Amino acid sequence: KGQLPPGPVPFPIVGNMLQLDFKDITKSFGSLAKSYGPVFTLYIGSEPVVVLYGYEAVKEALIDHGEEFAARGSLPIIDAVNKGLGIVFSSGEKWKQMRRFSLTTLKNLGMGKRNIEERVQEEAKFLVEEFKKANDKIREEIDHVIGQNRSPCMKDRRSMPYTDAVVHEIQRHLDLIPSNLPHAAKQDTQFRQYAIPKGTIIFTSLTSVLYDEKVFPNAQQFDPGHFLDESGNFKKSNYFMPFSIGKRVCVGEGLAPMELFLVFTTILQNFTLKPLIDPKDINITPIATGFVCVLPPYELCFLPSL
Numbered sequence: 001k002g003q004l005p006p007g008p009v010p011f012p013i014v015g016n017m018l019q020l021d022f023k024d025i026t027k028s029f030g031s032l033a034k035s036y037g038p039v040f041t042l043y044i045g046s047e048p049v050v051v052l053y054g055y056e057a058v059k060e061a062l063i064d065h066g067e068e069f070a071a072r073g074s075l076p077i078i079d080a081v082n083k084g085l086g087i088v089f090s091s092g093e094k095w096k097q098m099r100r101f102s103l104t105t106l107k108n109l110g111m112g113k114r115n116i117e118e119r120v121q122e123e124a125k126f127l128v129e130e131f132k133k134a135n136d137k138i139r140e141e142i143d144h145v146i147g148q149n150r151s152p153c154m155k156d157r158r159s160m161p162y163t164d165a166v167v168h169e170i171q172r173h174l175d176l177i178p179s180n181l182p183h184a185a186k187q188d189t190q191f192r193q194y195a196i197p198k199g200t201i202i203f204t205s206l207t208s209v210l211y212d213e214k215v216f217p218n219a220q221q222f223d224p225g226h227f228l229d230e231s232g233n234f235k236k237s238n239y240f241m242p243f244s245i246g247k248r249v250c251v252g253e254g255l256a257p258m259e260l261f262l263v264f265t266t267i268l269q270n271f272t273l274k275p276l277i278d279p280k281d282i283n284i285t286p287i288a289t290g291f292v293c294v295l296p297p298y299e300l301c302f303l304p305s306l
């Protein structure tokens, strides 16, 4: 019943590869969604890929059709990159075992959250130590400044809505994995009016959610206000999904935000960060946006806080 979602006409052998800007795949998806709607098909070579664009389609796929789309998709081009990086994704149903193992390992990492928190705190302190080593004079000043100050802890986050909003906004704006990791249909699946055959690769555009103008006005702007209400309280959003959602949601979604908050606050507790150039000249446009968003390198000074 039905057929694959619409999309641009593919060329023989290369499919739609020539119509995609691989340096900014997200932009290509945006313009294709404008032409073909939030659910469209692309051909990477001869392989059809269904792309889901926008909160409704992404949520419908990863939550409502979570089980059907829980398989991990693979494309020769991605496999080659992963191989280079030493990443191996398990195929078939093995991912469930691997996932359970990872989650248990994370949980056991010192028996519970409290201990992970302590470990991350140690890591943050270690980072500070590393920065200190970089400059003896800074080290002296820091030793003096840190004094008996305690380290930040997770409990602080509740009373620090602005910092929390900044950390969220960094992740939203960074949009680290713009098209999510590829999923695949585990079985023939009816999605809206379309028939998606078993094995079809599914891309879910996280950019289309993290940059949704309805929820994050002026989404291109870095603005912690995206996560604050009028009274300055932290405002949660279902559209905040840099770790994806559903059955294959990032295994580190509990750990990574903890790391980000503790490391970020520990650094800022100890240092003032100063760019070497005028802040308005800092370019935060990614140098490449493929599966991972790559930012240009920055130089900055770590000035010990007084």
Ligand code: HEM
Pocket (backbone or CB within 6 Å): 072, 095, 099, 102, 106, 176, 177, 180, 181, 182, 183, 242, 243, 244, 245, 247, 248, 249, 250, 251, 252, 253, 255, 256
């Ligand atoms: C800011 C940091 C991170 C971001 C933005 C991020 C994002 C993601 C995303 C988007 C996925 C794909 C989810 C999907 O397919 O629907 C993923 C998968 C995964 N992430 Fe993360 N991640 C981060 C950090 C981490 C950390 C710290 C760990 C390890 C503790 C981790 C472990 C994994 C694993 C094992 C998977 C594969 C899960 C599966 O296939 O079932 N990630 N991550």
